[in-house]
Amino acid sequence: MQVTKLRIARLWIEDRFSKRDIFALFIFVLLIGFSSLLCAQSASAFQSVDPMIGTGPEGHTFPGATVPFGMVQLSPDTQIRPFKQSYKWAAGYRYEDTTILGFSHTHFSGAGHSDLGDFLIQPISGDVKLEPGEIDAPGSGYRSRFHHETEKAEPGYYAVTLDDYAVRAELTATTRTGVHRYTFPAGKPAHLLLDMRSSIYNYTGKVLWSSLRLRADGTVTGMRETRGWAPARQLYFAMRFSQPLTGHELYDREPLPQEYKGFATPGTSPADTQAIAGRGLIGVFDFGELKQPLVVKVAISPVSEDNAIANLNAEVPGFDFDAVRADARRAWEKELSVLDIKTDPAMRKSLYTALYHALMAPSVAMDTDGSYRGPDYQVHKAEGFNFVSTFSLWDTYRAEQPLMTLLEPPDRTRDVVRSLLVSQKESPFDILPIWQFQGLETWCMIGYHAVPEIADAFMKNIRGFDANEALDAMVASATYAPYGHLGEYMKLGYVPVDNDG
């Protein structure tokens, strides 16, 4: 392996490291220079990535399409099991599965505990079924069989053929927009099903509220608020189609009994219902027989439908799937080029795929206008930085984030630090994030590992944040008595084991 990148050289030349650091780096460069002599030229970094790695056993990665640090991570979901059985499907997809439920727009990569799977879309040719159905009973629901031979997965692009519908499905993405291209078979009416109930780590009642609306201009918008890992998380979307609608049906199949139903919205059938709200929503969008592929673009926003529309307009104004895919490829080629790894093909594949996975989080969690939802659930605006989230800090503080300070431009780490610092200011508990995504805290796991990440950035001379403010935030986290028994620790010097499992 050979690391030759300018960024590391710059850091080195600018003497930002101690003498011991420089010596260690020198030895490291010598070693990888030596190893590079043993290796021949091989596939490009981009070609070396295999998004299928980790989709088996307990890797919990997904094979779908995203750009580096993308807010949309669009990927097939193969099973939604009841909550207590769902650990294995933390990323929505497992390689050993034989059916696909559809393609949803948000996923964690490599997480244990999970959530997301927002806005599941399934292309359907022929009759539409509203429930997923059983794996062992083809045709019993909207899920479709598939075969791995039809799959193609590369950074920013995923494709598969849905056997039951003879639909070729292709996915790509920008930062906030998922772009789908579905090629339907001739002679059958084409539909899209949107299941607003589907959710990774799902359970009855997880959807606290949701809404779905077909606007006069053909845009579909909606939101859902889910009680998952981050409770009462709101996510909005805006969706547009390259082909005109010939019809639509909006359903509410609420799974819970309710004492009070209020008054009915206008419309006497799913077909003449223009907007719907509730806890079990499904939308079906009809296109008739299509002579050309259907391109569907779906932007998301943590803030509002208006912002989702603005994100859609800003990122994907047209319906040129191939252009979006080419942009996604270029973005990955650029990001993956931070390392020039020379070793045998298997190791290159392993390393570049690990790098690929490392470049998915902390992901962007703000709209194109900088607005985001913070840990107080209020809407804020990022001024002069990018608000990022998906902070699995207890996983990343040791290796991944320190690595990012070397591989990525300092602005990237500045975004991480500033996002942590504004989150502290916005936290109802006045402390730094623990395990946060889409700006919201989950309180998952122990410790306050934002502190070493900020300290690491500062010690590496990464600036662009207020150092005193950062220190205050770190001290606030390290001394907040109600968190993690810190009160007892500060008083006794230890935490009595009796008080915490």
Add this chain to the structure above:
Amino acid sequence: MQVTKLRIARLWIEDRFSKRDIFALFIFVLLIGFSSLLCAQSASAFQSVDPMIGTGPEGHTFPGATVPFGMVQLSPDTQIRPFKQSYKWAAGYRYEDTTILGFSHTHFSGAGHSDLGDFLIQPISGDVKLEPGEIDAPGSGYRSRFHHETEKAEPGYYAVTLDDYAVRAELTATTRTGVHRYTFPAGKPAHLLLDMRSSIYNYTGKVLWSSLRLRADGTVTGMRETRGWAPARQLYFAMRFSQPLTGHELYDREPLPQEYKGFATPGTSPADTQAIAGRGLIGVFDFGELKQPLVVKVAISPVSEDNAIANLNAEVPGFDFDAVRADARRAWEKELSVLDIKTDPAMRKSLYTALYHALMAPSVAMDTDGSYRGPDYQVHKAEGFNFVSTFSLWDTYRAEQPLMTLLEPPDRTRDVVRSLLVSQKESPFDILPIWQFQGLETWCMIGYHAVPEIADAFMKNIRGFDANEALDAMVASATYAPYGHLGEYMKLGYVPVDNDG
């Protein structure tokens, strides 16, 4: 009775009426001039109002404190019954009741179907109980007995003594802020209980989500989202106290089983929990023994906690209860002076109280910065007008709103019309409001009575809105096929009775 107000004279002088109108008005003025000769001078308009009128049988009015068209309508709630028994408590208070649960910040006046009762506060001296308890078992819960002799109700002010706590409770209000003054007895610790579960037309599960937070500066903020008459209605609040807190306890007594609980927030007891979110929240705020009255100010916002804080700061920067009360009185004196009614005292009381009730809705539904939540549940900004809501249009289109065009400045009707028009633009159904409150549609009752209200305003030469836009909105409402079987009506000329109850 004698009507001498300049506004009506202006309308008359400007020859905005037909000759028949003028003749009718002339006869009317003659008659009331004649009747005035029969009457002696009597109490002021303000003194003639009796807010207790309508709190018995099926009047469904409330006796509490509000300013004209106030967003906050702060009043005692005497019973919260299960939904199917709750019709009689549509305004929260019934005269025949003997106990008070607390004081909540939003109420409808004179409605049949109901909702609201947001943010119920009960002052408590001594031990705190977290449940309301039984009427027939004093001390079994936080409710307190009271006697009508201790009550004083006038426009903008309400007072009562809570017997079980020996607390004198006084209420007043600005447009968006309720101000409470509680005089506690000596020798007992003073507390405030905030029950986020309490709701008019309540049922298990009505609170979809809620949150509650004590900020470092002593401000308490929170929100709740309820599935009531307007589904998934969000309301936020900010609360400050005139005396320092000596302690607090935050509880979650969620009534529903849940399959997934997520991870715990920091804190091991209600007393060291700084913020909480869930579906059954209660906050208790402790003040120790108080030597002087406790003033509590609570601002609400349909948009955000930040906006609730801004409303609080803008409207009630200090803790001067008497000044707020005096302002409220002045506002009512001004509004009630639009009519100079001379008749016997009983009739004067009846008429001025009816006028008082008529001046409560459509109420303000936007923050001090003009932001509001529209019927699409998104946040919008009112530019150049006041966004108002609580549109019981099928009740008001015949008499109340036409009367308002005569009694109120034209700006007031312009606000009504512009609020209707922006609501049409923001409606997911592209139609005018039917029965809307806090910007949200309930779909209660039939017809499209916004149309005659807008037409009436236009025919009376009230301007300040785009007439063509108004006509388009009216036509859109009158021809929206999925609403109220209009499709069948337009096709057949009638609605088959088989299709609608």
